[in-house]
Amino acid sequence: MKSWVLLVSVAFALAGCGGGDTGSGDGKLTIYSGREEALVAPLIEQFEEASGVDAEVRYGESAELAATIAEEGDNTPADVFFAQDPGSLGAVESEGLLAELPEDVLERVGERYRDSDGRWVGTSGRVRVIAYNTDEVPEQEVPESVFELTEPKWKGKVGIAPTNGSFQAFVTAMRLTAGEDKTRMWLEAMKANGAKLYEKNTPILEAVAAGEIQLGLVNHYYLSLVKEESPEAPIANSYLSSNDPGALVSVAGAAILDASEDQDTAREFVDYLLSEEGQRFYAEEADESEYPLIEGVKAKEGLPPLEEIQGPDVELGQFGPELEKTLELLNEVGLTT
Amino acid sequence: MSRATTRQARPPAALAAAGLAVVGLLTLPLVYLVLRAVTGDAWDVLVSGNLARLIWETGVLVALVTASALAVGVPLAWLVVRTDLPGSALWGTAAALPLVVPSYVAALVLLAAFGPRGLLQRILEPLGVERVPEIYGLPGAWLALTLSTYPFVFLLAASALRSLDPALEDAARGLGRSPFDAFRRVTLPVLRPSLGAGALLVALYVLSDFGAVSLMQYDSLTRAIFLQYRSLFDRTPAAVLALVLVVLTGLVLVLELRMRGRALARYQRTGTGAARRSTRVALGRWRWPALAFSSLAVGFALVVPVAVLVYWAAGRSEAVDWSWRPVVGSVGVSLAAAAVAVLATLPVAVLAVRYPSGWTTALERLSYAGNALPGIVIALALVFFAANYATPIYQTTALLVFAYVVRFFPQALAGSHSALVRVSPRLEEAARGLGRSPSAVFARVTAPLVAPGLLAGGALVFLSTMKELPATLLLRPIGFETLATEVWKYTSVASYSRAALPALVLIVVSAPIVYLLGVRSGSETGPPG
Numbered sequence: 001m002k003s004w005v006l007l008v009s010v011a012f013a014l015a016g017c018g019g020g021d022t023g024s025g026d027g028k029l030t031i032y033s034g035r036e037e038a039l040v041a042p043l044i045e046q047f048e049e050a051s052g053v054d055a056e057v058r059y060g061e062s063a064e065l066a067a068t069i070a071e072e073g074d075n076t077p078a079d080v081f082f083a084q085d086p087g088s089l090g091a092v093e094s095e096g097l098l099a100e101l102p103e104d105v106l107e108r109v110g111e112r113y114r115d116s117d118g119r120w121v122g123t124s125g126r127v128r129v130i131a132y133n134t135d136e137v138p139e140q141e142v143p144e145s146v147f148e149l150t151e152p153k154w155k156g157k158v159g160i161a162p163t164n165g166s167f168q169a170f171v172t173a174m175r176l177t178a179g180e181d182k183t184r185m186w187l188e189a190m191k192a193n194g195a196k197l198y199e200k201n202t203p204i205l206e207a208v209a210a211g212e213i214q215l216g217l218v219n220h221y222y223l224s225l226v227k228e229e230s231p232e233a234p235i236a237n238s239y240l241s242s243n244d245p246g247a248l249v250s251v252a253g254a255a256i257l258d259a260s261e262d263q264d265t266a267r268e269f270v271d272y273l274l275s276e277e278g279q280r281f282y283a284e285e286a287d288e289s290e291y292p293l294i295e296g297v298k299a300k301e302g303l304p305p306l307e308e309i310q311g312p313d314v315e316l317g318q319f320g321p322e323l324e325k326t327l328e329l330l331n332e333v334g335l336t337t
Numbered sequence: 338m339s340r341a342t343t344r345q346a347r348p349p350a351a352l353a354a355a356g357l358a359v360v361g362l363l364t365l366p367l368v369y370l371v372l373r374a375v376t377g378d379a380w381d382v383l384v385s386g387n388l389a390r391l392i393w394e395t396g397v398l399v400a401l402v403t404a405s406a407l408a409v410g411v412p413l414a415w416l417v418v419r420t421d422l423p424g425s426a427l428w429g430t431a432a433a434l435p436l437v438v439p440s441y442v443a444a445l446v447l448l449a450a451f452g453p454r455g456l457l458q459r460i461l462e463p464l465g466v467e468r469v470p471e472i473y474g475l476p477g478a479w480l481a482l483t484l485s486t487y488p489f490v491f492l493l494a495a496s497a498l499r500s501l502d503p504a505l506e507d508a509a510r511g512l513g514r515s516p517f518d519a520f521r522r523v524t525l526p527v528l529r530p531s532l533g534a535g536a537l538l539v540a541l542y543v544l545s546d547f548g549a550v551s552l553m554q555y556d557s558l559t560r561a562i563f564l565q566y567r568s569l570f571d572r573t574p575a576a577v578l579a580l581v582l583v584v585l586t587g588l589v590l591v592l593e594l595r596m597r598g599r600a601l602a603r604y605q606r607t608g609t610g611a612a613r614r615s616t617r618v619a620l621g622r623w624r625w626p627a628l629a630f631s632s633l634a635v636g637f638a639l640v641v642p643v644a645v646l647v648y649w650a651a652g653r654s655e656a657v658d659w660s661w662r663p664v665v666g667s668v669g670v671s672l673a674a675a676a677v678a679v680l681a682t683l684p685v686a687v688l689a690v691r692y693p694s695g696w697t698t699a700l701e702r703l704s705y706a707g708n709a710l711p712g713i714v715i716a717l718a719l720v721f722f723a724a725n726y727a728t729p730i731y732q733t734t735a736l737l738v739f740a741y742v743v744r745f746f747p748q749a750l751a752g753s754h755s756a757l758v759r760v761s762p763r764l765e766e767a768a769r770g771l772g773r774s775p776s777a778v779f780a781r782v783t784a785p786l787v788a789p790g791l792l793a794g795g796a797l798v799f800l801s802t803m804k805e806l807p808a809t810l811l812l813r814p815i816g817f818e819t820l821a822t823e824v825w826k827y828t829s830v831a832s833y834s835r836a837a838l839p840a841l842v843l844i845v846v847s848a849p850i851v852y853l854l855g856v857r858s859g860s861e862t863g864p865p866g
Contacts, residue, residue: 030815038830056815059826063567064713068811070572071717072724077732091570163551163560168568199551202831210454225831230652327568331387336564 029055029265032069032078034062034088035252043281047272053265062088063165069257070095079260080269082123082252085165089120089255090320099258102267108274109293113251115317122251122316123273124282125291127239127309128170129220130246131205135234136214142238146174146217146246150189159196159204159216162335166201166219166250172319172326174245177312180329187333197335202226209233217246220303224289242310249311251293348692349775355684360700363743366707367583369718370576377573383581387561392585395557398478398550399543399589405483406539407532409634410490415520416627418498419506420618428631429495430852435638436488436800437847439821441548442840444481445828446645448472448552456645477553484638485549486542489797490535493751496793497531498524500759500786503616516618530758534751537593537705538797541747544582544589544709558582559711566713579714586709590702643844646837653834660818663839664846667819670734671802672850674741675795678749681742682794686753691762701750708747712807715744720811732814740808745798752794756787796851803847820846 113122204216565575689701827836
């Protein structure tokens with residue numbers, strides 16, 4: 001039994017080594033980040049250097065962190081929520097836990113890319129594209145509209161991720177612009193055309209690169225991640241025509257928690273994300289190639305300008321209540337199950 | 338009958354209180370689910386046409402994986418513990434190790450190896466093989482989960498075999514039975530409580546798993562629960578669906594209880610066996626099939642994943658950042674969780690085994706309730722309670738260890754329970770009769786007899802904690818890293834070459850501990866002769 005006692009004490013001593021402290025209002029900034037550590041840690045370091053603020057970051061999945069903040073309520077240690085998608089931000093907002101952002105910060109990005117009540121703001125953009133296998137499909141044959149994907153030519157050759165938030169956001173955009181019926185018909189036709197289902201964006205890209213499928217509906221910036229891992233992969237992005245619902249432009253964004261005792265530092269961080277320096281990160285430093293959202297900062301070389309893409313005319317801030325209907329539709333068509 | 342007298346005895350108040358306190362804490366996730374389910378209005382998810390199908394598909398997967406985990410785990414355990422299989426210590430360690438491979442990684446690796454256009458197909462391509470059999474769906478989920486769960490059966494069966502009274506099998510042999518016949522007619526029935534416990538852990542694991550089913554595109558209840566969190570950000574329907582999972586768990590628990598052998602008292606041993614070594618069965622010409630079987634199981638479950646991980650890691654040209662902190666973090670919390678979990682099981686197991694009655698059995702069964710819940714549900718429950726009612730410990734290592742104990746308690750209990758069942762209370766009574774105090778009896782008589790079982794349970798908790806992710810992400814102190822969070826950090830950006838190293842380290846670091854906990858503790862059975 002003595003060895004057990006020793007083991008337990010050693011274990012706790014070891015476990016204690018990695019410990020940090022918690023709580024807001026201690027001059028430190030606590031960020032809950034649903035954005036991947038490998039992508040945004042350098043950006044947060046830049047901020048720490050520029051501001052002298054000590055930032056502590058809890059990394060996790062956006063939706064799970066949103067649920068965590070909802071459970072913590074007013075006791076949340078988080079000052080800022082830095083999320084992958086408008087949905088997660090909207091979920092925390094609907095719990096009444098977000099503070100209003102200053103007008104001058106909000107105004108730096110277009111109205112489509114922020115919350116209509118001013119409680120979250122987009123910090124970088126991503127575009128829905130068709131990723132294609134460059135060995136199997138010549139560039140000019142890649143469809144310019146998602147509606148072409150239901151043609152017999154693509155039978156069994158297209159990958160989608162119906163259980164993934166980014167695909168669902170695109171279907172929501174389609175419902176809002178092309179209408180409920182047309183969307184249902186498209187989804188049914190996709191299913192009938194043998195669309196292959198994947199868990200999320202990266203497995204689709206890997207399947208395209210491997211030749212398991214030829215086309216995949218994904219967010220544009222995963223390509224650079226896959227290319228970084230295997231530069232030789234025969235895969236490229238093809239942008240859809242500008243008014244196609246498939247060309248949805250979505251954002252990652254940030255919000256300040258109402259319960260934060262350090263509102264000023266939190267604002268300083270969000271302000272930095274939307275400063276020229278913070279936005280240039282996406283244009284220059286970042287491994288992945290997301291779009292900066294403020295005027296005057298250009299996207300990375302090789303990306304078509306955001307103004308050209310346009311995408312369907314929808315406001316991301318309005319998506320919240322629509323998501324449930326989208327999921328219902330996907331369910332009825334039988335794509336999420 | 339001594340069983341009749343023990344049944345009438347009332348447990349000491351302190352023991353009962355300890356058992357109640359432990360199980361009370363373990364049911365926090367259930368309390369949370371009920372709270373969430375009643376405060377919102379989402380009961381309509383129950384009437385959707387999909388639910389029946391989801392339950393069916395989940396049930397099919399649970400049944401298939403449990404059956405195959407038994408089919409792999411039991412023969413392996415017997416070969417390693419009771420036969421002269423060459424290199425049995427090595428096999429013993431290797432066979433338990435797949436437990437540290439997160440099921441998400443296992444599925445990822447299987448897809449890379451056996452998926453369409455995977456490594457296997459590329460190897461076979463020159464031979465004219467155009468397409469390998471479809472792995473997505475049931476086959477892939479079944480395979481991935483069997484490989485991740487058979488070690489539950491293996492470890493518990495091996496520990497039971499080690500503390501088995503060799504006289505039983507020898508007697509059967511003496512009566513002219515063949516080794517295999519003796520195993521089937523004598524050993525197998527004695528193993529039943531351990532096999533039941535192992536099968537239960539497998540079933541609960543499959544019920545709660547998300548990693549494998551999501552990558553393999555198999556539609557189970559957990560996928561539906563995740564869809565509610567991830568797509569709708571809605572905790573209420575997720576809670577209702579999770580309660581369905583709890584009901585399913587209840588069914589599995591009842592089923593296991595009914596299938597458990599009734600006449601356990603017959604198999605209780607009266608000595609530690611230290612005085613008498615059991616001989617190992619000589620395999621003779623069966624050695625080669627036995628080796629082939631072991632190689633096949635360990636090959637799929639451990640060698641293939643390690644090979645793919647090495648292949649990924651080797652594909653990286655740039656240097657990889659290396660730090661010992663995640664290693665120290667993982668090993669520290671996992672050892673702590675294993676120790677605390679084993680200690681916490683003692684009152685519950687002693688109550689259920691030594692004072693069997695309606696309420697002690699119910700108490701023990703109740704402690705399983707949370708184990709079939711996906712980690713995210715348990716994590717959110719503890720976030721809710723700790724952030725609001727226990728702020729000082731929120732996001733501390735102590736709470737994290739507590740979360741692991743809540744998640745993996747049944748694994749430790751499986752070890753403690755099946756070990757205690759095999760110790761005859763008469764032995765303890767004799768020691769009491771010689772004037773020893775109850776705690777002295779436990780330390781001097783019971784503990785040495787149950788040690789292999791406790792260690793096996795502890796090993797299970799240790800290995801499960803090493804790979805735990807959802808609760809770790811939400812409850813760890815900020816900046817606290819484990820190997821599992823490192824793997825996640827890189828797989829989340831599709832950087833498999835960088836994820837491979839922490840995944841390999843996870844396996845390598847766990848190996849000596851598995852050896853110490855699982856294999857060495859059984860050394861008293863010793864080699865033949």
